[in-house]
Amino acid sequence: MRSPASRSPDTQAEKLWSPAPQHTTARALFPALTDTTEVYLDSAATTQKPLPVIETIHRYHSADTANVGRGTYPWATGLTARIARVREQFAAFIGAEHPDEVVFTGGATAAVNAVALSWGLATLADGEEILYNASDHASNVYPWLHLRGLLAGAGRHIELIPYRVTDTGEADTDDILAKVTPRTRLITTSHLHHVFGGLSTLAGLRGRIDPTVLLCFDCSQSGGHLPVDIAALAADFAIFAAHKMFGAPGTGILYCHRRVHDRLIPFLPGGNSAVRPDATGLAAGKMPGLLEGGTPNIPGILALGSALEVLESFGVGAIATHNRALTARLIEGLRPIPGLTFLPGPAYAADAAGYGIASFTLEGISATDLGFVLSRSGFLVRTGTQCLPAGGDDTGSVRVSTHIYNTPDEIDGFVACVRSIAEEIT
Known part of the structure; x- marks a missing residue:
């Protein structure tokens, strides 16, 4: 059997991923996002997994599986x-x-x-x-x-x-x-x-x-x-x-x-x-x-x-810049919607701020129901009390959280969906 070092490097991940992938090919690196029309806006809960990560886990379980710090073979x-x-x-x-x-x-x-x-x-x-x-x-x-x-x-x-x-x-x-x-x-x-x-x-x-x-x-x-x-x-x-x-x-x-x-x-x-x-x-x-x-x-x-x-190939600074731009776009789009209230966060900052997380409530509909309606339209967000300790905000909220694989068009579509829901319940 060949050692891992001698195996051919032409895996699916390595074909798609180069040391400096461009934003246009970023989504291709994440299998869960390539064959879906749904928009994932819940990266603060967990991020999508790129192919190199998936294949690393598969390789451990499929070849040369062993424990660490306990053997000399x-x-x-x-x-x-x-x-x-x-x-x-x-x-x-x-x-x-x-x-x-x-x-x-x-x-x-x-x-x-x-x-x-x-x-x-x-x-x-x-x-x-x-x-x-x-x-x-x-x-x-x-x-x-x-x-x-x-x-x-x-x-x-x-x-x-x-x-x-x-x-x-x-x-x-x-x-x-x-x-x-x-x-x-x-x-x-x-x-x-x-x-x-x-x-x-x-x-x-x-x-x-x-x-x-x-x-x-x-x-x-x-x-x-x-x-x-x-x-x-x-x-x-x-x-x-x-x-x-x-x-x-x-x-x-x-x-x-x-x-x-x-x-x-x-x-x-x-x-x-x-x-x-x-x-x-x-x-x-x-x-x-x-x-x-x-x-x-x-x-x-x-x-x-x-x-x-993968993170270093994108550059974490570039990821932060990307998320900041999406956060500003999200807040700018949501702010005029009647009945929408932001929780503490970048919406109250004096200048453009944000790192991909913003939360809000909408008058006339619970956060849980709003999240369900959004999901029916293909937007996947976190709702509820969001792991705040008991005695905190028990009314819940909707949280949007982005990453490098999200686009301005997705943010615009989400804003339009929230606006439509707000118009229906007023």
């Missing part, structure tokens, strides 16, 4: 080397200085929980505080509530302090500054909000808070949609979802700055988790294995490598 050692290369590739993609700052998890939710359980359980003392956005994705709220309950059971009572969001959907840094105290240990926020589309860099906090306060960014929506520079964010932790950046579900990435490595404990101890028993229980091992117990999602990680290559 070529199939196993080859996979181990490939996983290491993807780790290095992702570190470079986000500007991380060291590959051991990149941890592979079972998803973005698992990555947030890893921070809560690996760092929070190990370090937080009675009376210390975490500042969070109560309107963030539930996966960046519930883990902290869970941590508070676990610590209370152990006699340590921490405080979770919510902060406000601005009209443009961004974290209100003035409100954060007013709530930071000497007991604050962590500030967590969505880099790009999953419903509002507001970008939060926490730049307003630079030099104004104690540098020992850690910063955690949920980059699930920004990763693959706009450039993410870990150093510019001054992030201690950052969370990414592979399936929202052309990759496969079930693969998350957690960035942990080296300065916090000695404060972490395993959150999933087990095989390959780089820990060893000692007289007191488990002695911590080295990163990233410390947080990678168990068999990883091998095809998902390999697919992430292929997804990164």
Whole structure:
């Protein structure tokens, strides 16, 4: 049997995909979009998958299938080397200085929980505080509530302090500054909000808070949609979802700055988790294995490598520019429609803003019903409470989210459809 390196490169994906694909051929790279008249406007929920990703997953399952880090035969050692290369590739993609700052998890939710359980359980003392956005994705709220309950059971009572969001959907840094105290240990926020589309860099906090306060960014929506520079964010932790950046579900990435490595404990101890028993229980091992117990999602990680290559071929900056133009076109088209109200976000910005996400409601029809009617016309959008925590916006909204495979004509068609629906219900 030939090795993977000796196989012919003339796969369907490689025929369609070149190192610098043009926008005119972008859609051909995504099989789910090539034979449908439906318009996919839900990339904040999950992105479509390009052929290189699909074929990478197929290859893993169809040839030289093995585990990683556990064998000395070529199939196993080859996979181990490939996983290491993807780790290095992702570190470079986000500007991380060291590959051991990149941890592979079972998803973005698992990555947030890893921070809560690996760092929070190990370090937080009675009376210390975490500042969070109560309107963030539930996966960046519930883990902290869970941590508070676990610590209370152990006699340590921490405080979770919510902060406000601005009209443009961004974290209100003035409100954060007013709530930071000497007991604050962590500030967590969505880099790009999953419903509002507001970008939060926490730049307003630079030099104004104690540098020992850690910063955690949920980059699930920004990763693959706009450039993410870990150093510019001054992030201690950052969370990414592979399936929202052309990759496969079930693969998350957690960035942990080296300065916090000695404060972490395993959150999933087990095989390959780089820990060893000692007289007191488990002695911590080295990163990233410390947080990678168990068999990883091998095809998902390999697919992430292929997804990164596709993203870099387009240029993440070009993707952001494309999405910004579509967002502005969407808002301009929807704004005059009677009864339509935008949620916080780019619609309230003083100048052109937006990164492919905008949400709204329409008077006279529920978000769920509106989404159903839109789908009957071929427009696929997210509706409902959209993973906002319980007690948030329980009336629901319609969210439009775009990517490189969407076109201005699709936005115009969507706007016309919403306008028609609004005219029918008034």
